Amino acid sequence: NTAINVGALRFTSHAASFVAFERGYFAEEGLDVNFRFFEAAQPMAVAIASGDADYAVTAISGGLISLAEKGAAKVIGGALSEEPGIDGQMILASNPAFEAGLTAPAMLDGKSFAVTQPGSSFHYMGAKIGAAESASLSYKPLQKVGAIIGAMKSGQVDAWTIVPHIGKALVGGGAVQQIGMVADYLPDYQVTTVFTSAANAAKERARTEAFLRAFSRGADDFNAALVDKIAGEDGADDMVKLIHKYVYADQPYEKASKSIVNGAMRLNKNASLNMGSVSDQVEWFKSEGLIKDSITTETLVDPSYAEMT
Amino acid sequence: MELTLEKVTHRYGDMPVLQDIDLRIPTGEILCIVGPSGCGKSTLLRLIGGLERPDEGRVLQDGAPPPGCLNPLTYVFQDFALLPWRSVGGNVTLVLEDHRLDGDERAAIIDDVLARTNLSAFRNALPRQLSGGMKQRVAIARALAVNPAVMLLDEPLSALDAQTRELLMEDLVGLWARQPFTAVYVTHNLAEAVRLGHRVAVLSRRPGRLREMLEIDMPLDERGVGDARLDSVQQHLWHLMKDEAMAADQELLDV
Amino acid sequence: MELTLEKVTHRYGDMPVLQDIDLRIPTGEILCIVGPSGCGKSTLLRLIGGLERPDEGRVLQDGAPPPGCLNPLTYVFQDFALLPWRSVGGNVTLVLEDHRLDGDERAAIIDDVLARTNLSAFRNALPRQLSGGMKQRVAIARALAVNPAVMLLDEPLSALDAQTRELLMEDLVGLWARQPFTAVYVTHNLAEAVRLGHRVAVLSRRPGRLREMLEIDMPLDERGVGDARLDSVQQHLWHLMKDEAMAADQELLDV
Amino acid sequence: MSETHIRPVPFRGGGFRPVAKRGVGLIVFVTLLALIEWGTRTGWISNLTLPQPSDVAMTLVDLARSGMLWTHLAPSLSRLAVGAVLGVSAGIGVGILIGLFSHVRAGLIPLVAALFPIPKIALLPLFVIWFGIDEASKYALIALGTFTPTVVATYGAVDNVDRTLIRMGQSFGLSWLSIVRKIVLPGALPGILSGMRVSIAIGIILLVAAEMLGAEFGIGAYILQAGALYDLERLFAGVVILSALGVLTSWVIGRLETRLLRWRT
Amino acid sequence: MSETHIRPVPFRGGGFRPVAKRGVGLIVFVTLLALIEWGTRTGWISNLTLPQPSDVAMTLVDLARSGMLWTHLAPSLSRLAVGAVLGVSAGIGVGILIGLFSHVRAGLIPLVAALFPIPKIALLPLFVIWFGIDEASKYALIALGTFTPTVVATYGAVDNVDRTLIRMGQSFGLSWLSIVRKIVLPGALPGILSGMRVSIAIGIILLVAAEMLGAEFGIGAYILQAGALYDLERLFAGVVILSALGVLTSWVIGRLETRLLRWRT
Numbered sequence A: 001n002t003a004i005n006v007g008a009l010r011f012t013s014h015a016a017s018f019v020a021f022e023r024g025y026f027a028e029e030g031l032d033v034n035f036r037f038f039e040a041a042q043p044m045a046v047a048i049a050s051g052d053a054d055y056a057v058t059a060i061s062g063g064l065i066s067l068a069e070k071g072a073a074k075v076i077g078g079a080l081s082e083e084p085g086i087d088g089q090m091i092l093a094s095n096p097a098f099e100a101g102l103t104a105p106a107m108l109d110g111k112s113f114a115v116t117q118p119g120s121s122f123h124y125m126g127a128k129i130g131a132a133e134s135a136s137l138s139y140k141p142l143q144k145v146g147a148i149i150g151a152m153k154s155g156q157v158d159a160w161t162i163v164p165h166i167g168k169a170l171v172g173g174g175a176v177q178q179i180g181m182v183a184d185y186l187p188d189y190q191v192t193t194v195f196t197s198a199a200n201a202a203k204e205r206a207r208t209e210a211f212l213r214a215f216s217r218g219a220d221d222f223n224a225a226l227v228d229k230i231a232g233e234d235g236a237d238d239m240v241k242l243i244h245k246y247v248y249a250d251q252p253y254e255k256a257s258k259s260i261v262n263g264a265m266r267l268n269k270n271a272s273l274n275m276g277s278v279s280d281q282v283e284w285f286k287s288e289g290l291i292k293d294s295i296t297t298e299t300l301v302d303p304s305y306a307e308m309t
Numbered sequence B, C: 001m002e003l004t005l006e007k008v009t010h011r012y013g014d015m016p017v018l019q020d021i022d023l024r025i026p027t028g029e030i031l032c033i034v035g036p037s038g039c040g041k042s043t044l045l046r047l048i049g050g051l052e053r054p055d056e057g058r059v060l061q062d063g064a065p066p067p068g069c070l071n072p073l074t075y076v077f078q079d080f081a082l083l084p085w086r087s088v089g090g091n092v093t094l095v096l097e098d099h100r101l102d103g104d105e106r107a108a109i110i111d112d113v114l115a116r117t118n119l120s121a122f123r124n125a126l127p128r129q130l131s132g133g134m135k136q137r138v139a140i141a142r143a144l145a146v147n148p149a150v151m152l153l154d155e156p157l158s159a160l161d162a163q164t165r166e167l168l169m170e171d172l173v174g175l176w177a178r179q180p181f182t183a184v185y186v187t188h189n190l191a192e193a194v195r196l197g198h199r200v201a202v203l204s205r206r207p208g209r210l211r212e213m214l215e216i217d218m219p220l221d222e223r224g225v226g227d228a229r230l231d232s233v234q235q236h237l238w239h240l241m242k243d244e245a246m247a248a249d250q251e252l253l254d255v
Numbered sequence D, E: 001m002s003e004t005h006i007r008p009v010p011f012r013g014g015g016f017r018p019v020a021k022r023g024v025g026l027i028v029f030v031t032l033l034a035l036i037e038w039g040t041r042t043g044w045i046s047n048l049t050l051p052q053p054s055d056v057a058m059t060l061v062d063l064a065r066s067g068m069l070w071t072h073l074a075p076s077l078s079r080l081a082v083g084a085v086l087g088v089s090a091g092i093g094v095g096i097l098i099g100l101f102s103h104v105r106a107g108l109i110p111l112v113a114a115l116f117p118i119p120k121i122a123l124l125p126l127f128v129i130w131f132g133i134d135e136a137s138k139y140a141l142i143a144l145g146t147f148t149p150t151v152v153a154t155y156g157a158v159d160n161v162d163r164t165l166i167r168m169g170q171s172f173g174l175s176w177l178s179i180v181r182k183i184v185l186p187g188a189l190p191g192i193l194s195g196m197r198v199s200i201a202i203g204i205i206l207l208v209a210a211e212m213l214g215a216e217f218g219i220g221a222y223i224l225q226a227g228a229l230y231d232l233e234r235l236f237a238g239v240v241i242l243s244a245l246g247v248l249t250s251w252v253i254g255r256l257e258t259r260l261l262r263w264r265t
């Protein structure tokens, strides 16, 4: 068996790896998986480049593209994507802003919009929503999701987008208001992708394909249990229990399960990648001057592993 | 104005430093105080000047200070105590600033004391540019500026080299000859004591007691190096103190 | 072993400090060097001991150091230069550690020099517990431990108070009487110079030149306070130097 | 008549010598805590602003009871220890070289001066590439943070060694190595130790930055996590632990000083 | 025979007085840069590890040309200035009170000692609530970071004012205020200035932390963004700017010292 390190965040969106591991799909492919957990996506991308992790799942960020440009990382497949009809990422407004009239994305003009960092996926979503509503937004970089939540609760920023399991809890608590869905603006948004180091992509084909196969089986199980809900109550419960080992492990099951169920979004079948969304994102990064103009999707993506749609 | 000490006793913590000191400081005379190291000479001077309160006994002043006296009891310190960031003139001005004097008066005082100490040419020099002897001259000028009733000098020459010491001793004699002042002069140096003291008080080892009081009735300006009578007084003093000085020297300081 | 200075001249930067010094330091005698402040006395001593190289001229040693001499030219410094983190014994041991001596020899030397300087009881005391006089005794003991051919003393007593100075002068005379040593003794203090010097060299103001060389042929142990002949030599010296001392004192240091 | 003029010399000394009284410090602390406790309980201080001190204390107790305190403290302490030992010892070595050799001094002082104001968090992404995401990068970050202040303190201390002691050593013909070992190093020790106080305080501060990088356990990670969740009780519990750690190491160095520097007045 | 014994006294002094030579520092710098340039060009140093120095220089030039340098520098400088002025002046005030009054000393020293090792980034989430995400929280963070070291340096400086000067003032009957104004403050100035050196260096380091919070422009924000994009050229360009800022402020304080402390030897 070959030992590999898989980078992960303790989010529901990383469930495919957890499922593949717990149900032995990795072992069946001859892979000894060792998870390396991170607090944020950016250091995980750097860790792939430094060789501390072999495979990981993360959003397409400026950092990831830069690393790809330096020949250190390659996207090899898709993971989470928006799909109309499934609860996806939400557009939120803070209570004071909502009371002042920010009740729909159309009213965003001149408002402040929270992002972790310039060039993050939040920034991309904000920009796309803003462009669609021809609203000009001012972006507030706050580094951490926690800081953003604090700023939203105390009304220091007006709007934000966030994954459903966090958003629903916030809206449910009355701390913020939902004013729209991201999927309405970015219907096929490829939120996260599977990536690895360029060396792995080029030289470890067999191992990489094995990883993707196991990963896709995990994704299928997840979709069946929590997205399409075709595995029945018990199947869903089993799945939640499995994921709870990794996500919200420090919270009681009842509380955690709600968050996990809330957070279930479609994981791409067979790790297929929505190239349209990817190239849209790359173009946007270029237009913002965040990455070099010479970068193309070819720099970023190795299309030989998964289906490109 | 005369000062009188009555049964002054002082302790630091449990350690008695001075014991039953009775002393009179008459006007117009220099009283030298000698004693071995650590016997409490500096403490005695601080008590006299009101910088410290005696544990027992009293320090009394009799009569009013002379007119024009801004600070009756005025110190000259061993290490000069000049403000390094003020010029010679500024250091003298310092002690006049808290008194209501008009500008002319102040300037007159400063000119006068600088002239008396031969410092007029150094008015704008900073202390760091001066030799030790010059620094102590500035300190003396500063003391003179407040026209003190009693000058309290704590080993004013012992930070200076031997030759400068000699020069300053002559200066002090000259100052006194022109205008006699009252002074208490603490020193280790017996030669200084016999050159400058009208009377010399000898303290014992700690706790300091008054062991002897010598009177030297020779005018200050007639005293000089190699005078047989002064030499004999000095030898008498050394005789009195040698054993105690040795004992004081051999003591371990337990800091 | 004898030392000879031939036309020694030294400068710091552009400032000449010593000019054409010719000097002979004969065995078994104490040569005192006096001069006004800043005339280059310490520089001269550093040149003699090889701590500095003369710009011009030469410092020569004639003959071999005596047997058992570990460090022919040995200093005693004004500020004692004791390692504060070593005890009295440790400070003496320091200068023996770089020499190949067996333990017994080393112990014997240390016992001997501590006994000669009356320090045996203080062997384990730290410098901070000692009075100034005791510290300088330790420095002298350390110098004696290497059995020097020539001792170079740079104002060894001027950091001490007058009474301790007197005591240490007697100690030095006692040490020399028991076992004469060769020494160059730099001082400001004319009384010291006439008490301890077989010969006294007088330097002029900076740049220091040799102005006069006095010989005092009275045995050291017969000299004392109030001796008329010494007094007259001392007055002669003061006469020679007073004007220069005054000029040196009045000089502005341009640091 | 004259009798009326006799009066004691007025006292005008004293003062300007403040002394620290232990008790008062404690009282101020307790009063402050009591005030905050009262404020948070009555709602006069909103629970978004400050946590209730008693809740923080409870959190600390729980942390200790559950054994999690040790789980978080142990890795942090080992990171601090390894990083600080590396940084401080390299710093002392380089500082001594700068203090002794003109060429080293000329070459390295500008480098150290340029390195000093670089914020170590800015270099975090690089540290991952250079040292990986495991312990090595945490050690390196803390080592780098403690290195520069130690260098500066050490060469300052070597510069301040009394030159007459060195001349004394030379005048007795001591070898170069003897002078360095027996005079320069002990003479520089007080300065080096007081520099270490600052360096280790900086090391503690950097724990949080170091544990931004893939640390699951550690006081810094605990604080970061609490901050991300805006869990003020845990945040303050972590801060209290770091603060206590700082006071403790400062006390240890104080003990070390009184022991090693008994020779000082 | 005797002639052969005559020889010059051997020289054994000198040394132990290293002098900084300006040139050497520059040479070391240039050599180091050249080495890295060569290494990165040949690929011997991977472009993930270090950027090419010439690219960093180009980035700096571009930044300056496009005017973005000023766009980023101006807010950072104003944050540093306002924060440091607040922190340093409060620190000097509190430090002087601690130095003069026993009760203040007893009450505040333990508080300051406990505050010192708290990592300021840990408090970022609180600062958002306390001071908002705009300039106020950045000023507050930098002020807090510069406050504690200034306090410590200031009361140390007041403690070190020569007590004989104070006794002198009392013996001449100067008023309490005169003594404080004319003796204590000027006497403490050297210590306060050298403390300011450290405080401002810390302020610069904290710029990055301060600009983590909702700053669009600023050198710290620029560095953070470059780090997030793993854009090493820009990251290093930012670091170079901060480092230069640090060297510059240190130089300014040095000038201030030579001007204000001309009276020192």
Ligand SMILES: Nc1ncnc2c1ncn2[C@@H]1O[C@H](COP(=O)(O)OP(=O)(O)OP(=O)(O)O)[C@@H](O)[C@H]1O
Pocket (backbone or CB within 6 Å): B012, B013, B017, B035, B036, B037, B038, B039, B040, B041, B042, B043, B044, B188, B206
């Ligand atoms: N403020 C103080 N607190 C405690 N002890 C003190 C204080 N001032 C002086 N002493 C101690 O009191 C004794 C007498 O000190 P004092 O300075 O009066 O002696 P002195 O005769 O002036 O000594 P010296 O000849 O060294 O100047 C000494 O043992 C000294 O250590």
Ligand SMILES: Nc1ncnc2c1ncn2[C@@H]1O[C@H](COP(=O)(O)OP(=O)(O)OP(=O)(O)O)[C@@H](O)[C@H]1O
Pocket (backbone or CB within 6 Å): C012, C017, C035, C036, C037, C038, C039, C040, C041, C042, C043, C044, C188, C206
């Ligand atoms: N290392 C040095 N570099 C530059 N100038 C020096 C140095 N050492 C001494 N000087 C200067 O050389 C002159 C002579 O100094 P030296 O110390 O030899 O005089 P001195 O006679 O011993 O003085 P003092 O009586 O004050 O001890 C002084 O003006 C001094 O400032």
Ligand SMILES: [Mg+2]
Pocket (backbone or CB within 6 Å): B041, B042, B043
């Ligand atoms: Mg005294």
Ligand SMILES: [Mg+2]
Pocket (backbone or CB within 6 Å): C041, C042, C043
């Ligand atoms: Mg000298």
